[in-house]
Amino acid sequence: MGRAExxxxxxxxxxxxxxxxxTQTQIDKIRADAMExxxxxAMVLMLTLPLEVxxxxxxxxxxxxxxxxxxxxxxxxYHKWEAGEISMDDFKNDLWEYGGIKLEYKEVE
Numbered sequence: 001m002g003r004a005e006x007x008x009x010x011x012x013x014x015x016x017x018x019x020x021x022x023t024q025t026q027i028d029k030i031r032a033d034a035m036e037x038x039x040x041x042a043m044v045l046m047l048t049l050p051l052e053v054x055x056x057x058x059x060x061x062x063x064x065x066x067x068x069x070x071x072x073x074x075x076x077x078y079h080k081w082e083a084g085e086i087s088m089d090d091f092k093n094d095l096w097e098y099g100g101i102k103l104e105y106k107e108v109e
Contacts, residue, residue, distance in 0.1 A: 047074060 022030075051070060055063040080086045095101045 043078070047071060 055067055059066045092103050
């Protein structure tokens, strides 16, 4: 490595990082936007994974009609949950009572 390359590397290392000043309102807006985007991404993921399994493994002939009905019913329940009409505990209890499926959270150490 020549002297010129060494100087260029040292000069690049000495560059100051840019600093931005944001108000609390701007920070809150950025945080809210990020949270909304994360929830939307999670919702799409949690809709597409089960639907993909249903379409490919269970509804091979009737996927078009049944998939639309399934998504509409899921979204209706989601909107009821958002409105506070149904709680997450209600969903968990129904899964256990009708499907024998128990959802539990494991704490990460």
